[in-house]
Amino acid sequence: MSVVLWGVLALAAGLAAMVVVGRWGVNRSGPLPAGVELPATPLQRISWWGLGVGAALGAAAAGVVLVHGVQQTYDNDHVRMFFTLLLLGVLIVFAVVSALVKSWAARRDGKLDERDREILGRAPAIQSAATLVTLAVWMVGLIERFHDVGMVPLFYLYLIFWSCVVVNLLGLPVGVLLGYRRG
Amino acid sequence: MPKAEIRNEIRRLRFEHGEMTQQALADQVGCSRQTIVLLEQERYVPSLALALAIARVFSATVEDVFRLED
Numbered sequence: 001m002s003v004v005l006w007g008v009l010a011l012a013a014g015l016a017a018m019v020v021v022g023r024w025g026v027n028r029s030g031p032l033p034a035g036v037e038l039p040a041t042p043l044q045r046i047s048w049w050g051l052g053v054g055a056a057l058g059a060a061a062a063g064v065v066l067v068h069g070v071q072q073t074y075d076n077d078h079v080r081m082f083f084t085l086l087l088l089g090v091l092i093v094f095a096v097v098s099a100l101v102k103s104w105a106a107r108r109d110g111k112l113d114e115r116d117r118e119i120l121g122r123a124p125a126i127q128s129a130a131t132l133v134t135l136a137v138w139m140v141g142l143i144e145r146f147h148d149v150g151m152v153p154l155f156y157l158y159l160i161f162w163s164c165v166v167v168n169l170l171g172l173p174v175g176v177l178l179g180y181r182r183g
Numbered sequence: 184m185p186k187a188e189i190r191n192e193i194r195r196l197r198f199e200h201g202e203m204t205q206q207a208l209a210d211q212v213g214c215s216r217q218t219i220v221l222l223e224q225e226r227y228v229p230s231l232a233l234a235l236a237i238a239r240v241f242s243a244t245v246e247d248v249f250r251l252e253d
Contacts, residue, residue, distance in 0.1 A: 039215075044217075
């Protein structure tokens with residue numbers, strides 16, 4: 001299997017790990033009765049927004065690698081710059097979202113209530129599991145691909161780092177959104 | 184200690200207090216409407232602070248609003 005596909009698989013496995021870990025403690029008390037609506041909280045809305053924009057930028061970066069190939073992405077300055085800018089965009093989105101949530105937490109005006117804080121506190125548990133799975137898939141993929149050569153090209157460090165960053169950052173809103181499913 | 188359920192009278196008390204909306208109660212106690220919905224559905228057990236705040240809105244004691252059911 002090509003290493004690019006291993007990279008995509010690593011990202012997908014990391015995201016799947018988030019969902020599995022997040023669903024581990026999901027409340028099994030069943031759906032709400034008919035006619036009872038659960039309005040979204042501000043934390044839920046901003047998590048959806050952050051996840052959507054972050055995932056779109058991360059997917060665009062993965063698309064750049066898929067279109068140009070790993071070697072070309074690393075060797076061509078323009079492609080590498082575009083790839084890096086997309087991923088820096090993910091970092092900026094999460095920096096903005098984190099700053100906003102921290103300001104809500106500091107104000108204590110009800111924008112984040114005790115349940116939101118509890119969910120926010122539990123959410124990071126997903127990040128470490130997802131990052132570990134991502135690293136494991138990279139390790140298996142790179143060993144399978146480069147076992148005969150006995151060495152791994154340098155630019156894979158670049159991809160491993162960024163895939164872990166993206167999975168780690170996306171893990172937080174995924175953890176928050178799954179936390180709300182517990183009821 | 185055996186597992187106990189926390190029941191509450193929030194929905195009844197809201198209607199007895201001028202048909203107070205969930206949002207109005209949420210604003211008064213400093214939580215989201217989602218939390219009030221889940222409390223009324225008895226799917227969320229509030230902290231002591233939130234329970235006291237809700238009881239205060241209804242000018243009642245915590246025991247008037249919440250009860251332990253074995």
